[in-house]
Amino acid sequence: MIRVRNLIKDYCDDDVITPVLKGISLDIAAGSFVAITGPSGSGKSTLLHILSMLELPTDGEYFFQDQAVEALSETQRAHIRNGKIGFVFQAFNLMLRSTVYENVELPLIYSILPTQKRKARIERAVESVGLTDKLTVEAAKLSGGQKQRIAIARALVNEPDVIFADEPTGNLDSQSGGQVMGIFSELNKAGHTIILVTHETYTAEFANRIIAIRDGMIASDDVVMNQRQAKDFIK
Numbered sequence: 001m002i003r004v005r006n007l008i009k010d011y012c013d014d015d016v017i018t019p020v021l022k023g024i025s026l027d028i029a030a031g032s033f034v035a036i037t038g039p040s041g042s043g044k045s046t047l048l049h050i051l052s053m054l055e056l057p058t059d060g061e062y063f064f065q066d067q068a069v070e071a072l073s074e075t076q077r078a079h080i081r082n083g084k085i086g087f088v089f090q091a092f093n094l095m096l097r098s099t100v101y102e103n104v105e106l107p108l109i110y111s112i113l114p115t116q117k118r119k120a121r122i123e124r125a126v127e128s129v130g131l132t133d134k135l136t137v138e139a140a141k142l143s144g145g146q147k148q149r150i151a152i153a154r155a156l157v158n159e160p161d162v163i164f165a166d167e168p169t170g171n172l173d174s175q176s177g178g179q180v181m182g183i184f185s186e187l188n189k190a191g192h193t194i195i196l197v198t199h200e201t202y203t204a205e206f207a208n209r210i211i212a213i214r215d216g217m218i219a220s221d222d223v224v225m226n227q228r229q230a231k232d233f234i235k
Helices: 044-051 074-084 100-108 115-128 144-156 174-189
Strands: 002-013 016-028 033-037 059-064 085-089 162-166 193-198 209-214 217-223
Touching: 002 044, 016 044, 016 217, 033 044, 033 174, 044 162, 044 193, 074 085, 085 144, 100 115, 100 144, 115 144, 115 174, 144 162, 144 174, 162 174, 174 193
Parallel strands: 033 193, 033 209, 085 162, 162 193
Antiparallel strands: 002 016, 002 059, 209 217
């Protein structure tokens, strides 16, 4: 699904160049569950932003489903982001005065789906995170863990090929974080590709591949046994 070769990312500020990624090369197969770890400033979030096409690299090659990303127009990249990629962020990014249904519906605003199919997708996405009873509740009234689960439902509603998550448990207590990671684990078992950034060991332990980033380079890339079970957390 993803192929990256010698990926470089520099940031320029007042003619000062700051190198962030220094030659990253990796492949990620469809159906993988990958955790990208590393300390603050290591470049892990920048790598995620490039892989999810929110940013472009300074140099190097990135192929998404055999398409050279640097050769695509911004409109083409936006089309891929909208149709093939789901996003989950640490801050939830929900409309707090809107209902759960309205929040999950957001990615479908410009969809040509008939009303009934749209409704079915929204309800299916919310059901997958175990919050069907909250469909008409305002997002402001949800707990932190519930907000993140709704953010996952929103990421799922377009039926993406891959879900990117940036520190998805960073604002949650361990119990809520475990529930959220349990949902990711179940989604991966159902065939979804999951790529997430985390600095938390217990979060990374849900993945079956852990890539550690240090100083803009890959320090280790290990296939591991999934050490945690979703059933222990989903309630």
